[in-house]
Amino acid sequence: MKKVFQFIGLVVLAAVIYYGFETYPKLDLISGFSAKSIASGHFLDNRSIDLIEKTDNDIDMIDLAKNEVDDNKKFATASVYGLKKRKAIYREGLGTTLINDDFDEAKPYLTPKRNKTNSNLPFPYGNVEPEKFIFDNIDYAKLNAAVANAFDNKGEKKKRTRSVLVIYKDKIIAEKYDRGFSKNSKILGWSMTKSLTATYFGILQKEGKFNINKPAPIAEWQNNARKKITTNDLLHMNSGLEWDEDYGKISDATKMLFLSEDMTKSQINKKQVGKPNSTWNYSSGTTNLLSGILRNQFKTHQEYLDFWYASLIDKIGMDSMIVESDMAGNFIGSSYGWATTRDWSKFGLLYLHKGNWNGEQIFDESWAKYVSTPTNDSEGQYGAHFWLNAGGRYPDSPKDLYSANGFQGQRIFIFPSNDLVIVRMGLKEEEGFDFNGFLKEVLGSFGK
Structure with missing residues (x-):
């Protein structure tokens, strides 16, 4: 014994x-x-x-x-x-x-200048509560049931939805929040922030200040084969650069997010393991590299910080939004955008209207088509920093559906053929939350 x-x-x-x-x-x-x-x-x-x-x-x-x-x-x-x-x-x-231990907390730092407009227009173009609007073609009983079904019953932790917002023809037709959350709650979008980051290149291109089809302006690549990688390749996650995006272990992605001082440099020195425009590989390092490229378009760091808000976030009234920075002061464009559900929906509406925000063209109409066109080798899953339904990921939704996606099931769904935006924020991915079923139920409430 x-x-x-x-x-x-x-x-x-x-x-x-x-x-x-x-x-x-x-x-x-x-x-x-x-x-x-x-x-x-x-x-x-x-x-x-x-x-x-x-x-x-x-x-x-x-x-x-x-x-x-x-x-x-x-x-x-x-x-x-x-x-x-x-x-x-x-x-x-x-x-x-x-x-980290080397960071000087006493060192002065720059912050972005904000210009939050206090418009007297109703949502989404202002800060006034939207008026209730009833559409004859919507079965509201079905719609409300579909939205309610996206949430857990009290005491459960299965679907883990925090908020759902459904906007049709610029009108909120359904809105629901989990216990402890409200229209004022800021929620982390995780990789939905990637779609935001990409949009700045559309804005710069409209202004004639950047050409995405030219080789990416990375000094370290100019004397080797990587000099052929374009910004277009980076926007499509199709550079051919080595990257391990695995959050269950010590990987390129986790070392970048939780150990790096300057996240814009995390992928610069990676080997080229595939052919550009032919080797799709999802990479948060690529998005932060793009944030670094954006930084280099401006003479000063202050201009870079201000641009993110003045050209897009504040311009479309995403007043609650904060994009967090790394130790070097660069925006972590891959992962750390926070905003209310309503403000996240404004970003979706901007794309639904092909860059037009209440009469002002933020980016060219062609940019919306660009980001929603499948990239090579992605099997119709991915465009330019947006996820697509072209490959039938959601079989009961239109093929022209595309979305900004984030970890744990953050979603901004854009339905061009339905004049519809649906936002779902939560803590469950598709293994635990049936997105196809949810979208099918919401779409099933139309055509009354």
């Missing part, structure tokens, strides 16, 4: 050692994710630590972190078993930034 207990003890010890060996290298990422999530949710949306831990951070391994917040100095910290403590600081105008 003694030998049996000794054997069991050895097995347990081996398991502990193996677990520690496998887990320790990930602790930087675990505590980094947790500190950043706690700080952003708390300081941008006034959520409690308890709510963030039970919702945003109830992810395998991330829930190991112990978190603390300093409301006076505006930062959050996280560690795992007292190891690998990480810190995320809040700065007005820039949101929260995950920092």
Whole structure:
């Protein structure tokens, strides 16, 4: 019997050692994710630590972190078993930034200048509450049932929807929020921010200030085969550059988001492993590289910061939006855009109207077609920083549907043939949330 207990003890010890060996290298990422999530949710949306831990951070391994917040100095910290403590600081105008031990918190920093218009027009073109409008061709009982079905019953954690907004012909026809959330809640869009980042190239191109079909202006590529990579290739995630986008392990993507000081440089030195315009590979590093290219279009950092808001975000009244920055002060265009559900919907409406915002053309009409045209080697899944239905991803929706997609099921669906935008924000991807069924039910309420 003694030998049996000794054997069991050895097995347990081996398991502990193996677990520690496998887990320790990930602790930087675990505590980094947790500190950043706690700080952003708390300081941008006034959520409690308890709510963030039970919702945003109830992810395998991330829930190991112990978190603390300093409301006076505006930062959050996280560690795992007292190891690998990480810190995320809040700065007005820039949101929260995950920092390392070398970061100088006392160093002065620039913030974007905002020009939030206080228009007396109703939503979406102003700040006045929209008037209720009844369309004869909509079965509202079916529509409301479809929206309600997207949410969990009390006590459940299956669908995990936080908000749904349905806009038809510029009118809100359905809007619902989960407990603890409202029209004023800022919600992280994750990779929906990628679609926002790409849009700036459409704006610059309309202004005659940038040609996406020329080789990407990256100095490090000019003396090797990578000099043939165009900005168009980058916008289509089709550069042929090496990149590992895996969030379940230590990967290029997780090292960039939770360890890098300047995320715009994360993919610059990657090898070329495929032919440009023929090797589609989804990459957050590519989007942050594009953010760096945008930075280099301006003489000063202040101009770069202001451009993101003046040319798009504030221009279309996304007043709640904050795009967070890295330690070098560059916008993390791949992942960290926060806004209310209504403000996210305005971005979808801008594309629905092919760049026209209440009479002003923000980007050329052709840009909307450009981003929604399938890129080579993507099997109709992807355009230029937007996801597509051309390949039938949602079989019960029109093929011209395209969308801005983010981690955990953030979606802005744009239906050009239906004059429709649907926003769904939540904490579940398609494995747990039936997007095709949801869209089918909403579309089924039309044609009354």
